[in-house]
Amino acid sequence: MARLLLAVERGDDRLALPALQGVLDRAAACSSPRQDGFPARGTGRSAVAMVRELLESPGEPDASLDHLARHAGVGRALLCRLFRRETGITINEYRTLARLRRVRGLLLRGSSLAGAAADAGFHDQSHMTIRFKKYMGMTPGLYARAAR
Known part of the structure; x- marks a missing residue:
C-alpha cells in the first residue's frame, strides 16, 4: 500500500x-475461501461464537489456542481479548466449564466417575474432581449421590 x-x-x-x-x-x-479448510477471517461475535461452538461440541478436541484462532479466522491475542470481552471468562475457563457441564449430565445418567472424566475430556478422574469441587462446591461423587 x-x-x-x-x-x-x-x-x-x-x-x-x-x-x-x-x-x-x-x-x-x-x-x-482459505485452502486449509478454516473459514475466512471472522471478527467480533462471530469468531467467539465459532470457538464457543467448537468448545461445546461433545467430541471437543483438546484444541490449542492456535487451532481455535485459525478456526475462528483471527489472531490468538485478538481471539483472547474478544472472548474475554464477550463471555467475561478466559477460553480455558470456558473449556473447563463446558467439560464440567458434560460431566454433570453424564453423572445424572449414571456414568461412573472415571467414565465421565474420560468422556468429558479430562485427562484423569483426579483432575476432574479438583475442577468439579472448585467450580461446583462439592465432589462429583457427592453430586452423583445427591442426584439419584
Missing part, C-alpha cells in the same frame, strides 16, 4: 500499476 501511495504521489505510472496489483491481490486473498 505504501508503494502504491508513493508511486501515485510521484506520478510514476510504471510503479503504480504493479503496486496496485499487489494491493488487489492481498485484498482478494483475504476475501477468498
